[in-house]
């Protein structure tokens with residue numbers, strides 16, 4: 001049996017779903033003489049694959065379906081992220097997102113393709129799918145970021161409808177918050193938060209996206225890491241990609257996603273690179289007990305990694321035909 005065939009059979013039979021925080025790559029443990037199948041470890045993986053922050057099986061399933069039909073990783077990212085943006089129950093992304101302290105839901109999103117092109121919207125109101133507007137900014141304008149009213153006007157001009165994004169549940173939560181008006185980042189929100197997604201399609205090309213309503217009850221006009229290139233997301237199709245969730249200010253200060261991709265360029269595995277990027281935050285911010293940051297990363301071989309400051313971060317990985325939520329390892333074990 002030829003090596004390629006063996007790999008296909010291995011993935012069809014469903015072996016190779018790794019558990020733990022690292023999924024190892026698909027390289028054989030030993031070289032084949034070309035005639036006999038090579039022995040693979042049980043953590044065989046290969047693209048296509050989709051990985052997203054938190055427990056978002058519907059999103060990763062949608063992205064996988066798009067890739068499986070033969071479409072690009074970029075299409076998969078957009079459509080996968082749209083699932084969470086449209087989910088009214090998710091209070092950290094799209095419609096239903098928790099508002100700023102003035103009661104306004106403002107959304108941030110960005111997308112990057114295999115050519116390294118990037119588009120983003122920041123602090124945009126009244127449009128359910130910022131990931132799609134970000135893609136339009138990337139593809140149809142000479143700019144890379146549109147903000148606030150300008151982003152909204154652009155979205156409407158290319159056919160998006162204005163909608164009220166503040167649901168009854170989010171309005172109620174905001175009313176309750178106003179009683180004390182205490183601003184405190186919450187470490188892990190309901191195991192489901194900002195969605196950062198990375199995908200490798202059947203051609204081995206990588207794209208990524210990140211979409212969020214940002215931190216609940218933030219100051220008006222606040223923009224986090226999620227829509228900012230190199231911070232909330234970075235893709236280099238020669239190397240891999242990374243994306244972030246958690247307290248955006250900390251990710252921005254350390255340009256986390258770019259750092260991870262550059263570390264992978266220097267030879268780190270995705271797991272090592274995520275750990276080093278979290279280490280950078282720990283070193284610079286002695287108050288790390290008060291906030292959470294989590295990273296996920298993928299390299300060109302389909303090897304993945306994830307790491308966070310605190311427990312309870314997870315990622316959803318769709319690979320080898322299986323959609324699995326995997327708990328991340330974390331720094332703060334004390």
Ligand code: SD4
Pocket residue numbers: 193194212213214215223224225226244245246247248249
């Ligand atoms: C932000 N990183 O706006 C986003 C929010 C987030 O977990 O991911 N919260 O800072």
